Amino acid sequence: MTDLRIQKTDKIISSAFIDLVIEKGFDNVTVKDIATRAMINRKTFYAHYQDKFALTDVILQNILLWLDETLQKRVTLLKQEIPLSHAVMKLEVELQELMVNWRRPINALMTIPETKMQLLTGAQRTFSEQFRVFLKRPASELETAVIGSTMLGLITYYLQADDLPSRDELQQLSTSLTLIFGE
Known part of the structure; x- marks a missing residue:
């Protein structure tokens, strides 16, 4: 079973990404945008995902x-x-x-x-x-x-x-x- 903190961070990252894709379009979304919206740093994003x-x-x-x-x-x-x-x-x-x-x-x-x-x-x-x-x-x-x-x-x-x-x-x-x- 995955640690609840990891699950929560994954959910926050996914939610931020989805919101940004709907708002700006996929091509205009950067990892920095996702991290900022999710209120995490980019290092945390990369600990969970290789890229968008x-x-x-x-x-x-x-x-x-x-x-x-x-x-x-x-x-x-x-x-x-x-x-x-x-x-x-x-x-x-x-x-x-x-x-x-x-x-x-x-x-x-x-x-x-x-x-x-x-x-x-x-x-x-x-x-x-x-x-x-x-x-x-x-x-x-x-x-x-x-x-x-x-x-x-x-x-x-x-x-x-x-x-x-x-x-x-x-x-x-x-x-x-x-x-x-x-x-």
């Missing part, structure tokens, strides 16, 4: 790890044949965590073109892996693309709307998808 690119990678990996863990829970609910609208309610804690803890980091990373691609590719891979576990067979490229895009669309909606959809909205979405794709 390494910090970006750590944040990206944390997001993808959280996404994988959350999707594993969703696959468990799918195996129990729980409908989407009920599953969302069962995953409400994770969805609130998305809104509270991950919204700003994801939004910040989405402004960095190379990292945005890594995030989308990593999310797509995670969706594919979890979908394959649920299907108990390899998912086709079409299935992966459509399901992955749908999941990314839901996450994007949550992040942009800054609110979770209502039960009625989820029911309407489920009905619309059934109409489009059949049962």
Whole structure:
């Protein structure tokens, strides 16, 4: 288990970095800016991260790890044949965590073109892996693309709307998808 002081410093550094990326853009953020905002010295920053690119990678990996863990829970609910609208309610804690803890980091990373691609590719891979576990067979490229895009669309909606959809909205979405794709 990592020392709490190290965890606290990592959190402060990450938070300062995310705020600065949103405010100034990634290319305009320096380690000095991050250290100043985090109220640490540069030596402390370098004790935790090699550079701002390494910090970006750590944040990206944390997001993808959280996404994988959350999707594993969703696959468990799918195996129990729980409908989407009920599953969302069962995953409400994770969805609130998305809104509270991950919204700003994801939004910040989405402004960095190379990292945005890594995030989308990593999310797509995670969706594919979890979908394959649920299907108990390899998912086709079409299935992966459509399901992955749908999941990314839901996450994007949550992040942009800054609110979770209502039960009625989820029911309407489920009905619309059934109409489009059949049962």
